[in-house]
Each structure stands twice: as C-alpha cells, then as structure tokens.
Amino acid sequence: MEYTNKDLETWGHIIESKAEESGLDFYPQEFEIISYKDMIAYEAYVGMPSRYPHWSFGKAYDRSESLYKYNLTGLPYEMVINSNPCLAYLMKDNTLLLQILTMAHVYGHNDFFKNNRLFKEGTNASYAIEMFKNHADMIREYVNDPSIGYEEVEKILNTAHAIRFQTVRTVGLKKTEEECKDDIIAFIINHGTLEEWQKNVLNVVRNETLYFIPQIETKIMNEGWASYWHYKILNQLNLTASLYVEFIKRHNDVIAPTMGSINPYYVGFKMFENLEKKYGIDKIFEVRMLERDESFIRRYLTEELCYELNLFEYGKRGDDYVVREIPDGDGWLKIRNTLCNLCGMNLIPNIVVDSISKKDTALVLNHIYEGRELNSSYMEATLKYLYELWGYPVRLNTKLKDESVQVCCNENKKISYITLR
Incomplete structure (x- = not known):
C-alpha cells in the first residue's frame, strides 16, 4: 500500500x-x-x-x-x-x-x-x-x-x-576512589x-x-514492554482488514520463539501479559518501573510460564549437546536460575582489582569465579592490552579446570601461568 x-x-x-x-x-x-x-x-x-x-x-x-x-x-x-x-x-x-x-x-x-x-x-x-x-x-x-x-x-x-564492561555493575551507585576496585x-x-x-x-x-x-x-523487559x-x-486502532491481517503476522514474527536461544520479545511479552492477567494493569507499570531482567525473571517467571514458553536447558556432553533440564518437578527452578545467571551483565565475566604489588608495581586482578571459565584467547589478549595501558606487569587470579591459577603478563607481553596452592 x-x-x-x-x-x-x-x-x-x-x-x-x-x-x-x-x-x-x-x-x-x-x-x-x-x-x-x-x-x-x-x-x-x-x-x-x-x-x-x-x-x-x-x-x-x-x-x-x-x-x-x-x-x-x-x-x-x-x-x-x-x-x-x-x-x-x-x-x-x-x-x-x-x-x-x-x-x-x-x-x-x-x-x-x-x-x-x-x-x-x-x-x-x-x-x-x-x-x-x-x-x-x-x-x-x-x-x-x-x-x-x-x-x-x-x-x-x-x-x-577490551575492558569497558569491567565497571560498576550497580546502576546509579556512586563510589569513592578507594571503592572503585570493581x-x-x-x-x-x-x-x-x-x-x-x-x-x-x-x-x-x-x-x-x-x-x-x-x-x-x-x-527482555524493554523489548517485552x-x-x-x-x-x-x-x-485499539480502526485498522482495515488487510492491515489487521498484516499486523497479526508481523506481531507473531516479532514474538516468535527461537530454537536453542531466548527471544527477548517473546519472553518479555508473555511475562507482562501474564502479569496483567494475574494482578491487573497497575502491577505491570510498577514492575516496569522497579525491575531489571534478573529480578524480573526471578520474581515473575512461574512454573506455568516455563511450560507455556517451552523453556528447557541444554548443555554439552562430549561432542554433543543434550537436554539437561525440562520444566518438570524442580526443573523449572533450575531453568529460571540459569536464565537469571545468563541475562544482562551476568553474561560478562566479572573482574575486579585486588591490589598493586609493592614489589614490582604489578596490577593484580581477581576473576569472580561463578563456575564459568574465561576464554583463554580473549583473556590473554586482554591482559596484553592492559599491560600496555598500565605500563607494568598484570596478573589475573582465576580458575582453569577447577584449579586456582594466576595468569601473568610480564615484560614483552609474555604470558605465563602459575598454579596457586
């Protein structure tokens, strides 16, 4: 038209x-x-x-x-x-x-x-x-x-x-210089x-x-809203028949679930729709004002919605990917918690400053380990960038294969690994 x-x-x-x-x-x-x-x-x-x-x-x-x-x-x-x-x-x-x-x-x-x-x-x-x-x-x-x-x-x-997301994760929180280690x-x-x-x-x-x-x-909240x-x-619009048919098709395309990943439009739309049915219109405006994705999912993704959205958790076993959890029994809680851990800034590794070494002015960093290892190639490249910026050695404490290690970037940007006991 x-x-x-x-x-x-x-x-x-x-x-x-x-x-x-x-x-x-x-x-x-x-x-x-x-x-x-x-x-x-x-x-x-x-x-x-x-x-x-x-x-x-x-x-x-x-x-x-x-x-x-x-x-x-x-x-x-x-x-x-x-x-x-x-x-x-x-x-x-x-x-x-x-x-x-x-x-x-x-x-x-x-x-x-x-x-x-x-x-x-x-x-x-x-x-x-x-x-x-x-x-x-x-x-x-x-x-x-x-x-x-x-x-x-x-x-x-x-x-x-390379390090731009290693910043304050609590929005609006003001900190002093001494508190800026995150x-x-x-x-x-x-x-x-x-x-x-x-x-x-x-x-x-x-x-x-x-x-x-x-x-x-x-x-998820923003696109769902x-x-x-x-x-x-x-x-509420007085659409012609042809426009209305296209509207329904376009809307369904936007909120269509995707296999193997989360469509934020779909999950958010269904959650707000469910909230209005259960609690009324005032509730969704309150939720829109107060929550972020992690708290939104933790508070309002119910067992019934897990079934309706056909959510499940899969992971790698050997060379194959297999289903780990389905919304059956307590499975929906594990699915909900996994979603919370994989949304927003939780997707990004959290690295904080530990100290400056008095011995050689090295910048010592700590990886807040939550069960997910850092990608070695990205980690090493980022440490080299940091060495260039800091001007002295950079050391990162993390875990690899369940062992505590310190990854060091020293002179000439040489990377070495030390197992910590």
Whole structure:
C-alpha cells in the first residue's frame, strides 16, 4: 500500500493519543525516516547520530551489510535512542502497517526509558545525544593533533574497548576512589601513570558504557514492554482488514520463539501479559518501573510460564549437546536460575582489582569465579592490552579446570601461568 509522509504524521498522532490514553508516560517523540543503508550505519553506531572514530564500528557495519546483502539476516524494524526528546528511526522501505506497528513499539520503549529506575538513575536522557557528539569531537581533536595522532588514540581505545564492561555493575551507585576496585578503567585513571588526554579517552569509553548498561540489564523487559504495548495499541486502532491481517503476522514474527536461544520479545511479552492477567494493569507499570531482567525473571517467571514458553536447558556432553533440564518437578527452578545467571551483565565475566604489588608495581586482578571459565584467547589478549595501558606487569587470579591459577603478563607481553596452592 502506497503512503506519504503525511499519512505517517497522521498515524503518529493517533498512536501517540492511544499511548497517552493507555497510561504511558514518555518523552517528546521524534521520528526520522532513513534508508536501509542508513539503518546499517546507525546499527553499527548503536543508534547514535555521532560517535568517535574506531575500526570496530566499521567492522560492525561491514558485517551487517554483508549479512543483509546475502539475505542471511534482516534489519531491525526500528531503532530508538534513550534521549529527551526520544529519537527513533523508521526505514522508508517498510510497509505502512510496519511503520504503524513500529511507531507504537517505539512509544513502549520511550515510556520504559523515562520510567524504569535503571535509566532514571544511570543515564541523563536530556544530555545523551550531546554527550556522544562531544565525545566524538574530543576524540577527533586528539586524532588530528600532530603530537598524538590516530595510532596513539587507537591504542587507548582498543584497550578501553577490551575492558569497558569491567565497571560498576550497580546502576546509579556512586563510589569513592578507594571503592572503585570493581571499576578497572576508573582505577587505572586514578592510580596509573597516564597522560591527561589518555585519561580523557578512557573516560569517554567508560561514560558511554555506563549509558548502555541499563539497556543491557533490561533487554527482555524493554523489548517485552514495547511488544506488549504495540500489540495493545494496534488492537485499539480502526485498522482495515488487510492491515489487521498484516499486523497479526508481523506481531507473531516479532514474538516468535527461537530454537536453542531466548527471544527477548517473546519472553518479555508473555511475562507482562501474564502479569496483567494475574494482578491487573497497575502491577505491570510498577514492575516496569522497579525491575531489571534478573529480578524480573526471578520474581515473575512461574512454573506455568516455563511450560507455556517451552523453556528447557541444554548443555554439552562430549561432542554433543543434550537436554539437561525440562520444566518438570524442580526443573523449572533450575531453568529460571540459569536464565537469571545468563541475562544482562551476568553474561560478562566479572573482574575486579585486588591490589598493586609493592614489589614490582604489578596490577593484580581477581576473576569472580561463578563456575564459568574465561576464554583463554580473549583473556590473554586482554591482559596484553592492559599491560600496555598500565605500563607494568598484570596478573589475573582465576580458575582453569577447577584449579586456582594466576595468569601473568610480564615484560614483552609474555604470558605465563602459575598454579596457586
């Protein structure tokens, strides 16, 4: 069906009114219509109109473009930024119904950004786009500075990217310098021997990471909330028969379960739907405000929902993958706990600072071991980056094959392993 920008404006006003009538509380909403190539670029830059230059963004762009070109993946229907005003992108090649559904979906995200406590405590939506632009301008100034240059900036960015998620995991928690041992970048800034521009580059990556952590911590809730509301809102619209049929198909595509992995749209949608049936509409607004994925799943993923969602746990046995748990007896509790352990920041190894060695100024780190070993190749590469940043040996205490070991990166970035007794 052909449509114009005026048609989109009209539908946008209708959807906004329905969102307000439904009780959603959101920032002013802006939509930008872009091409599929623009969408690939924005996807590489995580939606931001401006980011600092780094090869990883180009790599992400090339990968997405290649997968899309050979029809190995689709593109997101929309992309929405946690900002005030809230900015969202619509692909101009989408059908009219898909644009309508996407706009309703965006208002769900917008409400979530404005009201969920992790975003309220951990981000400043009014300053978000300006922050990313200022960071990009700063990095480009260093790149263009003859006394610094791109290669030196890239070295710092590479290291910062390797350790950027080793930061404060409790959103909104303020700590003193002495309490920052679970924030490796902040610790190196405070106790290392870096030049001022190097500290500034590290702070850029650290602050942008802190901006994204609420999104990592609420992926299931956020997508489930947006899917729940696009479904509710579109069912209130006076859609023609052809648009309604496409709506049902598109919605089912969005929340379709995936074999061997978790579709956050599906799990979140079903959990919010179940909460409203059991406790009423006020409850889901309360949950949307207070929870993150781990607490959301631990509190509200019931045995009945485990069966309905057909959740099970599988693992490796020899060269094969086999089912370990099904939602039978206490199996559903083990499945729920596994999901909690594999969502949000729990997916990322937790490394903290232990001390600075008085003997050789080595930076000693501890891996908070929770039954999952570190990937050796990533671990060794990261230690080499850290050595370059710290300027002295770096030692990591961890477990490999149930043995306590210390992995050392010494002079010339040589890696060695010492078994601890």
